[in-house]
Amino acid sequence: MRNPWTLKMEQFTAFSDMEKRRLNDLVSGTREHCAAGQDIIPDGAHSDHCHVVLTGLACRYKSLPDGKRQIMAFLIPGDLCDAEIFILKMMDHGVAAISDTTTALVSASDMKSLLRETSSLGEALWWGTMTDLGVLRERIIDVGRRNAHVRIAHLIYEMLVRYRMVELAPGDSFKFPITQVDLADATGMTPVHANRTLQKLRADGLIAFSQGVMTVLDTAALKAAARFNGDYLHLDRVHDPASVGRRAGDLV
Amino acid sequence: MRNPWTLKMEQFTAFSDMEKRRLNDLVSGTREHCAAGQDIIPDGAHSDHCHVVLTGLACRYKSLPDGKRQIMAFLIPGDLCDAEIFILKMMDHGVAAISDTTTALVSASDMKSLLRETSSLGEALWWGTMTDLGVLRERIIDVGRRNAHVRIAHLIYEMLVRYRMVELAPGDSFKFPITQVDLADATGMTPVHANRTLQKLRADGLIAFSQGVMTVLDTAALKAAARFNGDYLHLDRVHDPASVGRRAGDLV
DNA sequence: CGGCAGGTTGAGCGGATTCAAATACAGTGG
DNA sequence: CCACTGTATTTGAATCCGCTCAACCTGCCG
Numbered sequence: 026m027r028n029p030w031t032l033k034m035e036q037f038t039a040f041s042d043m044e045k046r047r048l049n050d051l052v053s054g055t056r057e058h059c060a061a062g063q064d065i066i067p068d069g070a071h072s073d074h075c076h077v078v079l080t081g082l083a084c085r086y087k088s089l090p091d092g093k094r095q096i097m098a099f100l101i102p103g104d105l106c107d108a109e110i111f112i113l114k115m116m117d118h119g120v121a122a123i124s125d126t127t128t129a130l131v132s133a134s135d136m137k138s139l140l141r142e143t144s145s146l147g148e149a150l151w152w153g154t155m156t157d158l159g160v161l162r163e164r165i166i167d168v169g170r171r172n173a174h175v176r177i178a179h180l181i182y183e184m185l186v187r188y189r190m191v192e193l194a195p196g197d198s199f200k201f202p203i204t205q206v207d208l209a210d211a212t213g214m215t216p217v218h219a220n221r222t223l224q225k226l227r228a229d230g231l232i233a234f235s236q237g238v239m240t241v242l243d244t245a246a247l248k249a250a251a252r253f254n255g256d257y258l259h260l261d262r263v264h265d266p267a268s269v270g271r272r273a274g275d276l277v
Numbered sequence: 278m279r280n281p282w283t284l285k286m287e288q289f290t291a292f293s294d295m296e297k298r299r300l301n302d303l304v305s306g307t308r309e310h311c312a313a314g315q316d317i318i319p320d321g322a323h324s325d326h327c328h329v330v331l332t333g334l335a336c337r338y339k340s341l342p343d344g345k346r347q348i349m350a351f352l353i354p355g356d357l358c359d360a361e362i363f364i365l366k367m368m369d370h371g372v373a374a375i376s377d378t379t380t381a382l383v384s385a386s387d388m389k390s391l392l393r394e395t396s397s398l399g400e401a402l403w404w405g406t407m408t409d410l411g412v413l414r415e416r417i418i419d420v421g422r423r424n425a426h427v428r429i430a431h432l433i434y435e436m437l438v439r440y441r442m443v444e445l446a447p448g449d450s451f452k453f454p455i456t457q458v459d460l461a462d463a464t465g466m467t468p469v470h471a472n473r474t475l476q477k478l479r480a481d482g483l484i485a486f487s488q489g490v491m492t493v494l495d496t497a498a499l500k501a502a503a504r505f506n507g508d509y510l511h512l513d514r515v516h517d518p519a520s521v522g523r524r525a526g527d528l529v
Numbered sequence: 530c531g532g533c534a535g536g537t538t539g540a541g542c543g544g545a546t547t548c549a550a551a552t553a554c555a556g557t558g559g
Numbered sequence: 560c561c562a563c564t565g566t567a568t569t570t571g572a573a574t575c576c577g578c579t580c581a582a583c584c585t586g587c588c589g
Contacts (some may be wrong), residue, residue: 075437087418090504095418112400117411117509140403141393151392154406157359159369161413166339168421169465173577177297196426204535218577220537225474254341254363256321257369349580425545456567470545530589537584546576552569554584 028052029103029191030077034149036190036260044146044265052077052129059122068119074130076106081126082202087118096211098160103191108154111137124202159196159257173222176212178251181232184254185241186276201239244276280304281355281443282329286401288442288512295396304329304381311374318359320371326382328358333378334454339370348463350412355443360406363389376454411509420465425474428464430503433484437493438507438528453491
């Protein structure tokens with residue numbers, strides 16, 4: 026009954042049982058599977074279904090005329106791939122699977138009516154979009170004003186916080202099937218330099234990485250190295266006394 | 278009766294007279310003036326009013342702990358400063374006036390009900406947010422994968438298209454009160470390098486700049502230099518046969 | 530065993546930065 | 560009207576972070 030979409034949005038607000046059931050029903054319909062490396066939604070496409078990532082890792086990307094590629098965002102379970110689909114004529118970027126993924130299809134009309142609801146659900150959806158904006162802005166700061174070391178540390182730390190939201194980072198370990206080429210495309214650097222930077226983070230004892238699993242060994246040190254401030258993720262419930270136990274917010 | 282907010286959203290869809298009147302009423306209430314250099318909305322602030330830029334130029338920015346600053350977006354007349362205000366507890370970045378600005382205050386409750394309307398208005402607002410996302414993604418590509426020359430050309434060309442939307446770029450000239458320091462903060466480079474890059478664009482006869490007014494001398498050449506593709510702005514009405522006359526879409 | 534994708538290492542180059550100083554320019558007050 | 564002041568732009572020279580190119584290694588799989 027607990028799905029990553031609900032878990033993520035619960036970081037924003039507490040839902041009633043009925044609301045949770047509602048959300049759960051929405052992602053319990055048609056599923057789609059996509060193999061690593063394939064497009065979940067190609068650039069320029071249109072469809073009348075939204076995709077919610079349930080398992081695996083995906084990314085938003087855009088290929089440039091000169092062959093370069095920029096990854097604008099990583100999408101983990103609970104993330105919505107294409108909130109724009111029911112308004113815009115076509116996607117202005119592609120969404121690709123990095124590892125094998127399963128996505129839930131939600132019809133545009135369901136999503137539309139959800140958005141217009143006066144309940145917490147409509148607000149939660151809006152919250153999701155607003156935090157997406159925040160994450161994008163943070164990525165601009167990354168590539169614009171942070172050096173390679175801080176930049177990669179920041180990306181990894183953000184992934185940790187986000188994976189924790191959906192309870193997929195036990196022991197501060199999480200799946201990280203991202204190749205160094207992908208990482209370079211996301212951080213706006215070359216694979217070679219991404220490699221050297223990762224090595225330094227490992228040598229400093231901040232992270233460990235093997236078999237596609239990233240482990241953050243020293244959260245405090247990594248957070249400091251990344252100059253991380255998580256306000257932009259708007260995990261509002263962190264400050265909610267009713268929220269108990271160890272949550273993603275502990276890291277922010 | 279024609280205000281920049283309506284003009285901008287008309288790039289997405291045609292409104293009925295009643296809808297236009299509705300939009301106009303919303304920005305005809307309280308006005309706020311802000312002097313150049315001052316914060317319109319400080320980082321971390323909260324209010325229960327949204328700000329719509331009516332005149333002047335503003336920017337979204339974030340100051341980093343080490344004193345650096347990153348400008349994430351420029352806001353021209355018709356742009357909404359803080360769509361998040363009625364959901365999120367606080368702003369995760371600041372909005373500052375670059376030149377003197379006037380903004381219209383729209384109450385959060387008015388905005389909220391607008392968003393829930395089944396008319397074109399709710400969709401238009403959603404469209405605005407989605408294009409903001411698109412512009413941010415494009416900025417990530419800018420700083421991540423384009424060199425200084427292309428990057429600045431791209432920024433200027435985008436400003437031209439956006440100014441045209443709100444009919445503020447007669448003869449391909451528009452107000453550009455952005456200092457080279459601002460420009461550097463927006464493009465993720467140093468003022469010195471921004472200066473040299475601008476000089477090259479002028480030497481190549483692509484742009485002219487004096488007295489705070491930018492003139493694009495050769496739109497085709499600038500577009501080519503910027504490798505510009507305007508799909509991300511989603512000026513859907515460009516393809517609408519009912520749309521007549523020279524509009525921003527001509528450039529996209 | 531060969532092939533291939535991903536990761537690692539080295540050396541040289543170059544775009545952008547840094548620091549510093551000079552120049553232009555607008556506003557202000559004597 | 561000019562001297563004065565502060566801000567913005569311009570120029571030069573040295574330095575460095577990250578890029579390029581190229582080779583090599585490693586593990587995996589057919």
